Amino acid sequence: MASCESSGDRMNVGASDFDGNDGSKKKRKQSCNCHKSQCLQLYCECFSSGNFCNDYCSCKACMNNVENKDCVKEKKKEIESRNPHAFQCKIIHAQNESARHRKGCCCNKTKCDNKYCPCFRADVGCSRLCRCQGCKNVHGSKKDEHQQEQEERVLSNNNNNGSNNNGMLNNGSSSQSHHPVANNDNFLPHHEFPEPDVDIGNNENGIYSNNVNMPLNQVSVAPADSYYNYNSFGNFFQNHVAASDYHHPLASSQILSFENNTVEQQNINMMLDLLNFQQPPSFLGPHGIYNNHNNVADEPSSSIHNLSTMAPIIQSTHQQYRPQTRSYGNYHQEESGAMNHSHQLLVPVSAQRGSNDATNMHTPSDPIHPHGPPPSSGNNADYAELPHGNMFLQHNNKRH
């Protein structure tokens, strides 16, 4: 059974074209890097294209192999019962038509001009089946409504000249009329700070600054405790922000000697630290004085305002977010009290996202946002509100 030549599948890194010895381009065997699907869902390109995984794959817990061929067959049957076309070639070569993607694409943001677009990936133009916005597919872009309308008028006037197409404009060379497109992407820029929120209620002992509270505005489900950490000032912050922005490399003097490296001693140290607490330097923000160290969105992560002054005191190995290389969080304290290199024990953020992932949580209502709260559908949680009102970017690509 000949497999589909140009499948348009996504390619795992290292699996794309490569130069052969003779200088020719060859297709490297397709491969995947699946971590959670066991390569038994259509997310897996090997499975999706009807192939077993192979030596180039770096998938985890892969089931998509000969050894499990019964299981694979079962799964395929199940999926085909939902969609009989699921494992058929995704590119259609119909007579008198340019090749097209079976289902078309639905690119809302990328204009079909890169490999996010399944049509572009397969080197075919967008067709009438595509629901793309502002299509600029170099292999042939879909007509927009205006062009479609014009074309239909022309066709009905001078009865057709034999050109068959898919509702596709001729490729690249034809210059297109550029209508000014409404920009719906003018989301609140990070530098538009709200009024500083002086959190008096928690300031009476001088220990805490604004971020002592868990974020007030999270969506119904509170993030698991492990999503939070606190710095030496007792401020709570969200780990994923912390991991990338709030830490800096731990000085060797700050790594405890063995005999002091106990939970008890750490707790004593923490109390001492709190006793010796000095208010973090305030700074003049766009709308006044800001007290806290954290979440200064329009300052670089290396800014003093975005740094904590000591290693995380409590950071379990279950913590989802691996502190960045070069970060303070290179070290964490295990329950035993031992300090260890965090980044060798924790998993990268990209490997561990989940629905309760703090990065994916967003505010139900967003008084700061000039365009109202993020829409309630789609993958639309790009932004959330931090405790003191700053917006920050999340993982979840909601549409604006």
Added chain:
DNA sequence: GAGTTTGAAACT
């Protein structure tokens, strides 16, 4: 249809 999960592409 709304919302979540997934892994490659893109970005920095």
Added chain:
DNA sequence: CAGTTTCAAACTC
């Protein structure tokens, strides 16, 4: 270039 973000599709309910 390792780490993170963005993206559109697959998936679930």
